[in-house]
Amino acid sequence: MARQAYQYAIIGGGIIGLSTAYALQLRHPKSTICVIEAGPECGFGASWANGSMIHPSQATPWRDSHAPATDPALVRDIYQLAVRSSAILRARFNEFDIAPRHRREGCAKIYTDVSTLQTDQAKLQVLMALGLPTEFIDSSQIEKRLNISADGAVGAYIFPNDHSGPARLYCRHLAARLAAGGAKLMTANGAANIEGQDIMLQSGAIVAAQNIIVAAGSGSAALVNIAGQHAVRGYSRTFELPGHEPDFPVMPVMDDAAHMAIAPMGTHLRVSGGADPEPMNSPHHLDRHVIYDALEAYLRQRCPGLPLDNAPKSDWTALRPMSDQGPVIACLRDGLFVNTGHGHMGWTLSAGAADRIVDIINGAAA
Numbered sequence: 001m002a003r004q005a006y007q008y009a010i011i012g013g014g015i016i017g018l019s020t021a022y023a024l025q026l027r028h029p030k031s032t033i034c035v036i037e038a039g040p041e042c043g044f045g046a047s048w049a050n051g052s053m054i055h056p057s058q059a060t061p062w063r064d065s066h067a068p069a070t071d072p073a074l075v076r077d078i079y080q081l082a083v084r085s086s087a088i089l090r091a092r093f094n095e096f097d098i099a100p101r102h103r104r105e106g107c108a109k110i111y112t113d114v115s116t117l118q119t120d121q122a123k124l125q126v127l128m129a130l131g132l133p134t135e136f137i138d139s140s141q142i143e144k145r146l147n148i149s150a151d152g153a154v155g156a157y158i159f160p161n162d163h164s165g166p167a168r169l170y171c172r173h174l175a176a177r178l179a180a181g182g183a184k185l186m187t188a189n190g191a192a193n194i195e196g197q198d199i200m201l202q203s204g205a206i207v208a209a210q211n212i213i214v215a216a217g218s219g220s221a222a223l224v225n226i227a228g229q230h231a232v233r234g235y236s237r238t239f240e241l242p243g244h245e246p247d248f249p250v251m252p253v254m255d256d257a258a259h260m261a262i263a264p265m266g267t268h269l270r271v272s273g274g275a276d277p278e279p280m281n282s283p284h285h286l287d288r289h290v291i292y293d294a295l296e297a298y299l300r301q302r303c304p305g306l307p308l309d310n311a312p313k314s315d316w317t318a319l320r321p322m323s324d325q326g327p328v329i330a331c332l333r334d335g336l337f338v339n340t341g342h343g344h345m346g347w348t349l350s351a352g353a354a355d356r357i358v359d360i361i362n363g364a365a366a
């Protein structure tokens with residue numbers, strides 16, 4: 001059986017795997033790198049049609065996302081990584097020439113009950129002490145400032161340093177640059193298991209690598225033993241509404257009580273959300289149409305003037321790779337590394353997490 005050898009093999013071609021491969025290519029341009037992706041294309045998993053928000057303002061471990069922060073040191077680490085990552089992503093959007101129409105400055109969060117607002121305020125205090133800029137607006141300002149209906153809202157926070165952009169398009173740019181730099185992207189041939197420095201592929205072929213980095217999102221736990229991994233399913237419905245951009249919200253708007261977010265993306269408007277816990281890779285058990293319809297109903301409530309009835313729309317669902325302890329960016333043993341568990345922050349943290357794992361790999365080699 002064919003056996004190919006590389007210096008770096010990354011398992012998983014989502015936003016985290018591609019970012020890891022790209023960070024390695026930038027720092028070690030002469031090295032041999034391969035990305036092993038089970039799906040037909042890179043960037044097809046949770047990175048495909050996510051909420052688009054690059055939001056250090058949401059830097060909490062998933063377990064605390066609707067409760068007061070329980071571990072300030074962990075929150076600080078995630079926040080600082082998110083800020084660094086966000087800055088790298090801004091620079092890359094310019095470098096990759098991602099058109100301004102795909103991007104928005106700022107994210108907002110709307111509150112429809114006082115208790116959710118108070119819980120979030122307690123969490124935001126921790127982030128504000130770390131430097132997160134925020135602006136609170138009362139319900140009378142919501143429509144004017146955000147261009148969404150304030151129906152039932154008690155107030156909103158604006159996070160001016162957050163921003164948004166297309167994760168899917170960014171993945172395409174990363175894949176193209178990796179290929180142009182000589183990296184091998186293998187698709188439709190996932191890793192079945194890892195033995196020493198050998199990766200057994202589903203096709204039966206073997207890939208050997210001095211350094212194996214597992215970045216397979218919700219598929220990571222099937223390959224390596226990492227404590228506290230689980231998956232939470234999310235959904236999005238995206239409408240094509242060219243010509244109606246002036247009626248879109250001016251920036252992505254989250255709503256924790258509804259578990260939903262609305263994001264303007266060029267000529268598209270996306271509503272995403274849902275937090276449906278599932279065992280890793282289980283067959284899906286809820287009726288998806290109910291959830292997509294709930295997403296659309298929320299969008300209709302917040303953006304009542306848009307002609308959604310006749311607009312083309314597409315639905316999407318994926319598993320967020322979750323970890324109890326925040327992202328797992330670590331060396332598991334000599335030559336085996338992991339970069340996963342970024343939960344609701346994977347797009348935000350992608351570039352920073354990639355830099356961090358490369359630091360760890362380089363440190364292990366030194």
Ligand SMILES: Cc1cc2nc3c(=O)[nH]c(=O)nc-3n(C[C@H](O)[C@H](O)[C@H](O)COP(=O)(O)OP(=O)(O)OC[C@H]3O[C@@H](n4cnc5c(N)ncnc54)[C@H](O)[C@@H]3O)c2cc1C
Nearest residue numbers: 014016038045046047051053190191217219234346347348
């Ligand atoms: C509805 C929703 C909205 C979201 N909104 C946001 C947001 O606004 N901002 C934000 O920061 N984050 C958001 N996220 C989270 C973010 O999308 C994820 O954290 C991120 O995409 C995870 O990236 P990943 O590369 O780890 O996983 P994935 O994108 O799932 O990629 C993993 C890849 O590994 C492959 N794979 C799996 N097993 C194997 C194997 N054995 N061999 C080879 N390949 C394998 C998969 O096919 C997949 O392509 C959202 C997520 C969802 C679901």
